Amino acid sequence: EPEVTQTPSHQVTQMGQEVILRCVPISNHLYFYWYRQILGQKVEFLVSFYNNEISEKSEIFDDQFSVERPDGSNFTLKIRSTKLEDSAMYFCASSRLGGALHYEQYFGPGTRLTVT
Amino acid sequence: AQKVTQAQTEISVVEKEDVTLDCVYETRDTTYYLFWYKQPPSGELVFLIRRNSFDEQNEISGRYSWNFQKSTSSFNFTITASQVVDSAVYFCALSFQGAQKLVFGQGTRLTINP
Numbered sequence: 001e002p003e004v005t006q007t008p009s010h011q012v013t014q015m016g017q018e019v020i021l022r023c024v025p026i027s028n029h030l031y032f033y034w035y036r037q038i039l040g041q042k043v044e045f046l047v048s049f050y051n052n053e054i055s056e057k058s059e060i061f062d063d064q065f066s067v068e069r070p071d072g073s074n075f076t077l078k079i080r081s082t083k084l085e086d087s088a089m090y091f092c093a094s095s096r097l098g099g100a101l102h103y104e105q106y107f108g109p110g111t112r113l114t115v116t
Numbered sequence: 117a118q119k120v121t122q123a124q125t126e127i128s129v130v131e132k133e134d135v136t137l138d139c140v141y142e143t144r145d146t147t148y149y150l151f152w153y154k155q156p157p158s159g160e161l162v163f164l165i166r167r168n169s170f171d172e173q174n175e176i177s178g179r180y181s182w183n184f185q186k187s188t189s190s191f192n193f194t195i196t197a198s199q200v201v202d203s204a205v206y207f208c209a210l211s212f213q214g215a216q217k218l219v220f221g222q223g224t225r226l227t228i229n230p
Contacts, residue, residue, distance in 0.1 A: 042222045055216060093161075095216075103166070
């Protein structure tokens with residue numbers, strides 16, 4: 001069964017460094033998302049992406065963050081200058097369609113980001 | 117504002133007991149979608165069910181069942197004859213017209229003891 005994959009599974013970085021988290025969505029899906037989950041807390045939406053542009057973003061998704069679909073398969077989240085509070089599990093998700101239909105989103109296994 | 121409340125932070129039961137996880141949502145939209153996700157100890161989020169606001173039929177899938185009641189803005193999840201493998205954090209989530217994002221509740225940690 002197709003699944004969303006994410007790399008790396010765990011990334012440790014120093015404060016101020018740039019990190020890129022990578023995701024390969026399910027191949028026939030058109031909508032892509034990033035969420036984060038700070039340890040022990042609820043899952044929070046960061047950004048959604050469709051047709052090569054951001055369709056929605058949250059207040060968390062400030063200028064430090066960017067997303068890109070550099071080729072036909074990868075979807076990346078870049079954090080330009082990491083802060084301690086960026087430490088979290090980052091989930092990538094994809095859905096077959098969106099718009100008015102709100103299909104279910106399938107999540108990857110997550111990347112645990114630790115900022116020291 | 118859109119909000120999902122899962123008032124039960126943790127539930128612990130003995131195997132084979134039935135257990136119900138509560139979910140209450142808030143939205144002004146007449147069209148919205150409700151979801152349940154499971155997060156086992158390994159950490160991934162596993163999709164369980166999607167429901168739209170026009171479909172109030174209850175759903176059963178094996179030992180899992182969902183009760184959607186618009187009158188009380190609730191979308192509760194029942195596991196019948198629970199098993200140790202059901203131990204996980206369960207999240208209820210909402211999406212609404214004009215937005216693709218999922219708004220998650222705080223989650224309920226369910227522990228099934230042998």
